[in-house]
Amino acid sequence: NAGVTQTPKFQVLKTGQSMTLQCAQDMNHEYMSWYRQDPGMGLRLIHYSVGAGITDQGEVPNGYNVSRSTTEDFPLRLLSAAPSQTSVYFCASRYGGGNTIYFGEGSWLTVV
Amino acid sequence: AQSVTQPDIHITVSEGASLELRCNYSYGATPYLFWYVQSPGQGLQLLLKYFSGDTLVQGIKGFEAEFKRSQSSFNLRKPSVHWSDAAEYFCAVGFISSGSARQLTFGSGTQLTVLP
Numbered sequence: 001n002a003g004v005t006q007t008p009k010f011q012v013l014k015t016g017q018s019m020t021l022q023c024a025q026d027m028n029h030e031y032m033s034w035y036r037q038d039p040g041m042g043l044r045l046i047h048y049s050v051g052a053g054i055t056d057q058g059e060v061p062n063g064y065n066v067s068r069s070t071t072e073d074f075p076l077r078l079l080s081a082a083p084s085q086t087s088v089y090f091c092a093s094r095y096g097g098g099n100t101i102y103f104g105e106g107s108w109l110t111v112v
Numbered sequence: 113a114q115s116v117t118q119p120d121i122h123i124t125v126s127e128g129a130s131l132e133l134r135c136n137y138s139y140g141a142t143p144y145l146f147w148y149v150q151s152p153g154q155g156l157q158l159l160l161k162y163f164s165g166d167t168l169v170q171g172i173k174g175f176e177a178e179f180k181r182s183q184s185s186f187n188l189r190k191p192s193v194h195w196s197d198a199a200e201y202f203c204a205v206g207f208i209s210s211g212s213a214r215q216l217t218f219g220s221g222t223q224l225t226v227l228p
Contacts, residue, residue, distance in 0.1 A: 033215060035216075035218075040121070040220050040221075041220055042116070042202060042204075042218030042219050042220045042221055043156075043202070043204075043216070043218040044218075045215050045216075048215060058215065090155065090156065092216075100146075100158065100161060101146075101206070101215075101216055102158075103148075103155050103156040104155060105154070105155035106154070106155045106156075
């Protein structure tokens with residue numbers, strides 16, 4: 001049981017490049033979400049999903065796309081990376097009837 | 113809208129001393145409350161959580177937290193700090209958004225330094 005797995009752990013991008021952060025969970029959790037962590041700001045919600053085929057925006061969705069074609073996977077896409085997207089990204093998941101959210105190990109992204 | 117405030121950005125304590133990290137929240141209903149810890153370069157580890165019932169909750173690594181509804185607080189405590197407790201601590205409140213997705217609102221974090 002691997003829990004929530006994020007890849008890559010570290011990535012450097014050039015401004016304007018695109019990339020996808022992968023997130024997978026093997027706990028059959030219905031709810032998945034992406035947060036970004038910036039110094040002094042805690043974690044902020046980017047996008048979330050309540051089940052396969054359903055996604056919605058969080059607090060800071062601009063510049064990011066998501067999709068949820070399967071229960072297990074919830075990739076986060078940066079279409080045209082900007083330096084303001086330099087951050088640590090955390091994927092999280094939760095069982096539908098539960099209240100505890102489980103986090104991945106984080107992905108450190110630098111946009112130069 | 114819900115919010116979480118951690119008023120102390122940085123706290124320094126000596127090893128063996130007691131610790132209290134403050135957390136205040138603003139939320140219209142009874143919240144789900146969490147404390148997470150993050151070591152440098154690591155992910156978030158859940159220390160403890162409060163959903164209902166006994167307002168004093170015990171967590172891992174000897175931590176405890178007390179929910180005080182009248183003060184809208186959920187302070188984290190440890191009677192004797194170890195050097196390995198040096199990390200950043202995040203308080204979070206869970207809420208139900210549209211679609212019944214329980215997401216978390218985080219405080220800005222408190223960095224704990226432990227002196228030998």
